[in-house]
Amino acid sequence: MLTLYFAPGASSMAPHIALHEIGTPFESRPLSFARKENRDPAFLAINPEGKVPTLLIDGRPLTEVAGILFYLARRFPETGLLPADIEAEAQVVSWMSFIAATVHPARRQGPEHARSVYRIADQRLGGREWAVGQYSIADIHLFRLFWRFRGWLNPSADEFSHLSAHYERMMARPAVVKTIEIESAIGYQLPA
Numbered sequence: 001m002l003t004l005y006f007a008p009g010a011s012s013m014a015p016h017i018a019l020h021e022i023g024t025p026f027e028s029r030p031l032s033f034a035r036k037e038n039r040d041p042a043f044l045a046i047n048p049e050g051k052v053p054t055l056l057i058d059g060r061p062l063t064e065v066a067g068i069l070f071y072l073a074r075r076f077p078e079t080g081l082l083p084a085d086i087e088a089e090a091q092v093v094s095w096m097s098f099i100a101a102t103v104h105p106a107r108r109q110g111p112e113h114a115r116s117v118y119r120i121a122d123q124r125l126g127g128r129e130w131a132v133g134q135y136s137i138a139d140i141h142l143f144r145l146f147w148r149f150r151g152w153l154n155p156s157a158d159e160f161s162h163l164s165a166h167y168e169r170m171m172a173r174p175a176v177v178k179t180i181e182i183e184s185a186i187g188y189q190l191p192a
Helices: 013-022 041-046 065-075 086-109 111-125 137-153 161-171 174-186
Strands: 002-006 027-030 054-057 060-063
Touching: 002 013, 013 065, 013 137, 013 174, 027 174, 041 054, 054 065, 060 065, 065 086, 065 137, 086 111, 086 137, 111 137, 111 161, 137 161, 161 174
Parallel strands: 002 027
Antiparallel strands: 002 054, 054 060
C-alpha cells in the first residue's frame, strides 16, 4: 500500500502527479503548512524532518522528490516514466540532480538569480518535446518548479519559450489536470 503525505502546491505535487500518471491506488494525506500539520508529532514520527513529500511504502517512509519519483518509475516500469536505455536513464538522473540542486533553491536567491537559472533550464531543454526525448519523471519534476516560478514572477511566454511550451504540454496531461484540481480544492498556502 502506498500513502502520499503532501502539501498542496508544494514540491510534493511532483510525486502526486506521478501517482496519477501511474494510475495505481494510493492513499492521500494532505498536510497544511498554515496549520503546521507538518510539525505534528504523529507526522514527525514518520518523517522527523517534517517535510513533504513523504511516501509510505507498506508503512516504510521514503522522502525527497527525486527519490520518490525514481522509486515510482522503477516500481511501475510499464508506465515508461524512466527510459530503459541506460544513457537516457542517466540523463533523467542528471536532470533530477540539476532540478534539485540548482533550480529548486534558485528562488531563495532572488528573482534575478531565479531568472538566470531558468534561462539555463530553458536552454538545456531546447526544442525537445520532453527533457530526455520521451516523457519521464524529469518532466514532472521540471514542470512542478516552473509551475511555481510562473505563479511567482509571471514571465512572458517568450522569455522562456522552451519551458513555456513544455508547461503547456504538461498542462494538457490528464494526471496534471487531476492533481491540480485535487490540490486546488483542498487549498493551500505555500511557504515563502
